[in-house]
Amino acid sequence: MKVNSLFTGLIVLLFSVNCMAQNADGGKQKSKSDPTSKATQFVAALHLDDTAKAAKVTELIKAHLSTVTDWHNAHDYTLVPEGLNPTTGKAFSKLDRQFIIDSTIPKTVHETLMAGLHQYLTDEQIELILDKYTIGKVAFTMNGYKSIVPNINPVEEAFVLTNLKLAREQAIDYKNIDEISLVFKIYKTKIEDYFTNNGRNWKAMFKAYADQQIAKKKAGDQTPAATDKE
Numbered sequence: 700m701k702v703n704s705l706f707t708g709l710i711v712l713l714f715s716v717n718c719m720a721q722n723a724d725g726g727k728q729k730s731k732s733d734p735t736s737k738a739t740q741f742v743a744a745l746h747l748d749d750t751a752k753a754a755k756v757t758e759l760i761k762a763h764l765s766t767v768t769d770w771h772n773a774h775d776y777t778l779v780p781e782g783l784n785p786t787t788g789k790a791f792s793k794l795d796r797q798f799i800i801d802s803t804i805p806k807t808v809h810e811t812l813m814a815g816l817h818q819y820l821t822d823e824q825i826e827l828i829l830d831k832y833t834i835g836k837v838a839f840t841m842n843g844y845k846s847i848v849p850n851i852n853p854v855e856e857a858f859v860l861t862n863l864k865l866a867r868e869q870a871i872d873y874k875n876i877d878e879i880s881l882v883f884k885i886y887k888t889k890i891e892d893y894f895t896n897n898g899r900n901w902k903a904m905f906k907a908y909a910d911q912q913i914a915k916k917k918a919g920d921q922t923p924a925a926t927d928k929e
């Protein structure tokens with residue numbers, strides 16, 4: 700298995716567990732998937748004392764979520780012809796084609812939301828809202844890089860965090876977690892190239908991390924047998 704594929708598999712698995720944990724805390728996720736419920740849930744996390752401000756922010760987010768959903772539903776993946784990805788040489792998947800057509804949503808949709816958020820909220824509050832949109836992917840992925848890269852330094856950490864935050868803001872204009880993950884994949888590729896181009900071997904670092912996790916799992920599997928013998 701290629702290192703990149705293994706990395707993607709591990710991240711998807713760990714992120715799925717993270718999402719399930721968050722869903723358990725938040726109640727029945729399916730009942731809260733519509734724009735009104737999501738917007739209400741997002742703003743509730745801010746604990747705003749100003750009810751008028753809370754109502755305006757809720758309407759902003761609701762309008763944005765509704766527009767993103769409507770655009771996605773009105774633009775089927777078949778609007779993008781079948782073809783080859785010029786980077787990989789592989790045929791576009793259904794997800795690739797849906798991502799491409801969804802990426803054509805007018806820029807004003809994003810700009811209207813961000814302008815409104817900056818009008819009513821602090822930078823820290825805006826970050827919390829963006830994290831809600833992307834289910835905490837910035838912190839989760841950042842922790843992954845800290846685990847994989849030995850002695851990550853402040854310059855490297857700043858580069859990673861900057862790119863993950865760029866991915867987060869871009870990702871809010873996509874309807875589902877599969878498309879959000881594709882946005883993050885674009886920036887993760889940049890991050891991993893950065894490590895390799897600046898004296899770090901990303902593939903070697905990740906292989907060492909993966910081997911370590913496999914060794915830990917094997918050691919854990921053997922623990923009950925050792926206990927039985929004692």
